[in-house]
Amino acid sequence: MDNNKIISSAVIRRLPRYYRYLGELMEGGIQRISSNELSTKMKVTASQIRQDLNNFGGFGQQGYGYNVKSLYDEIGKILGIDHTHNMIIIGAGNLGQAIINYKDFEKRGFIIKGVFDNDMKLEGKTISGVLVRMTDKMTEFIMENNIEIVALTIPKKCAREIGKIVADAGVKAIWNFAHTDLNLPDDVIVENVHLSESLMRLSYTIANKSK
Amino acid sequence: MDNNKIISSAVIRRLPRYYRYLGELMEGGIQRISSNELSTKMKVTASQIRQDLNNFGGFGQQGYGYNVKSLYDEIGKILGIDHTHNMIIIGAGNLGQAIINYKDFEKRGFIIKGVFDNDMKLEGKTISGVLVRMTDKMTEFIMENNIEIVALTIPKKCAREIGKIVADAGVKAIWNFAHTDLNLPDDVIVENVHLSESLMRLSYTIANKSK
Numbered sequence: 064m065d066n067n068k069i070i071s072s073a074v075i076r077r078l079p080r081y082y083r084y085l086g087e088l089m090e091g092g093i094q095r096i097s098s099n100e101l102s103t104k105m106k107v108t109a110s111q112i113r114q115d116l117n118n119f120g121g122f123g124q125q126g127y128g129y130n131v132k133s134l135y136d137e138i139g140k141i142l143g144i145d146h147t148h149n150m151i152i153i154g155a156g157n158l159g160q161a162i163i164n165y166k167d168f169e170k171r172g173f174i175i176k177g178v179f180d181n182d183m184k185l186e187g188k189t190i191s192g193v194l195v196r197m198t199d200k201m202t203e204f205i206m207e208n209n210i211e212i213v214a215l216t217i218p219k220k221c222a223r224e225i226g227k228i229v230a231d232a233g234v235k236a237i238w239n240f241a242h243t244d245l246n247l248p249d250d251v252i253v254e255n256v257h258l259s260e261s262l263m264r265l266s267y268t269i270a271n272k273s274k
Numbered sequence: 275m276d277n278n279k280i281i282s283s284a285v286i287r288r289l290p291r292y293y294r295y296l297g298e299l300m301e302g303g304i305q306r307i308s309s310n311e312l313s314t315k316m317k318v319t320a321s322q323i324r325q326d327l328n329n330f331g332g333f334g335q336q337g338y339g340y341n342v343k344s345l346y347d348e349i350g351k352i353l354g355i356d357h358t359h360n361m362i363i364i365g366a367g368n369l370g371q372a373i374i375n376y377k378d379f380e381k382r383g384f385i386i387k388g389v390f391d392n393d394m395k396l397e398g399k400t401i402s403g404v405l406v407r408m409t410d411k412m413t414e415f416i417m418e419n420n421i422e423i424v425a426l427t428i429p430k431k432c433a434r435e436i437g438k439i440v441a442d443a444g445v446k447a448i449w450n451f452a453h454t455d456l457n458l459p460d461d462v463i464v465e466n467v468h469l470s471e472s473l474m475r476l477s478y479t480i481a482n483k484s485k
Contacts, residue, residue: 075478079471083453106455142474143481157375161368167453167470173477212476236480238473242294242378244317252483254476258467259378260290262449263353265423265465266384267286269447270354272463 074115078138080105081115085135097128147172149209150238153225154216155180155195158240162214163190176208198225205232212236219243226251285326289349291316292326296346308339358383360420364436365427366391366406369451373425374401387419409436416443423447430454437462 084105102109116122119141122134139145152159155178163175178193185195213229215222222241236252245253295316313320327333333345350356363370366389374386389404396406424440426433433452447463456464
């Protein structure tokens with residue numbers, strides 16, 4: 064793989080989907096697949112698949128197809144999930160709980176080390192085995208436990224303040240569910256999940272399809 | 275607006291963000307804004323803003339800027355949120371509850387008419403005032419209540435089956451949180467929220483930034 068090459072964000076958006084399909088093929092005991100077969104399954108063109116994977120040096124052999132397991136492993140490496148990431152959740156509401164309970168994240172190497180909230184009634188309780196701590200302990204915890212990723216599942220009004228605190232504590236990346244832009248320095252990676260915006264795209268499609 | 279023009283999905287992805295910023299400007303009592311000022315706030319270039327909005331006929335006047343309220347209303351119309359949409363949630367777990375409790379959706383016109391689950395213990399209970407019904411009542415409810423949108427917050431193993439049932443019942447659009455492709459006919463609109471994939475994009479960025 065050419066480390067200096069800039070990969071388009073569209074390709075990066077598609078990589079996890081390749082990873083998912085390859086994982087399902089492996090579960091189904093399939094060891095080898097052609098780009099044409101993968102194309103039919105994933106409903107994208109075979110040339111798109113070849114082009115996307117060529118960004119990383121290409122993994123197929125002409126007339127031979129892809130080795131499912133090794134392509135899966137390679138994409139896992141590219142996605143940075145060939146090793147674990149320590150993560151905390153800030154906000155122990157329904158959304159925070161949903162993330163803790165979703166066991167797939169841990170399977171992918173995202174280890175939830177703790178959950179933080181400012182509701183004193185929750186202090187010391189556990190959610191699926193994860194201890195709830197108060198937000199004033201956040202900075203210390205992040206530093207002592209080598210926390211790389213913070214999931215922010217809190218209302219937007221306090222999101223920027225909390226975002227700044229965790230960035231100052233050394234967190235590399237924020238998975239932001241609060242419906243606001245965090246406005247952090249550029250070296251902090253932010254991946255937004257704005258559910259309202261997703262729902263508006265849905266209604267846009269409804270409105271423009273029925274015309 | 276030219277109805278025959280095809281708007282790129284990148285523009286559509288950005289529209290809800292314009293809408294959010296304009297809403298915040300209105301809340302702050304600001305009536306008029308130039309593309310340069312909006313550009314600084316939103317951290318996109320002014321020319322990008324002008325280009326994006328020109329897709330819909332452009333709403334600004336040279337040297338005069340945009341009227342915040344009327345641009346907000348126009349974008350609301352384009353996004354199809356100038357009228358209400360009836361919605362149900364399938365899956366009364368944490369994620370389903372988070373969606374019900376998030377009051378912003380209703381403010382945008384997405385009216386949650388009911389929540390469905392197959393856990394008999396939940397039958398007849400309410401979540402934030404929304405009654406939980408059993409999934410065998412789904413089809414009838416969709417037909418009788420003019421349900422346009424279904425949010426699927428269930429595990430992937432039953433998502434395709436449920437997706438097919440609600441599509442057959444006449445639902446136009448599915449907001450799919452299950453981590454699988456639904457494989458429905460093309461006339462059913464599907465907007466996926468795949469949290470695992472979002473988290474993998476985050477780890478991709480971490481992996482490729484620290485190189």
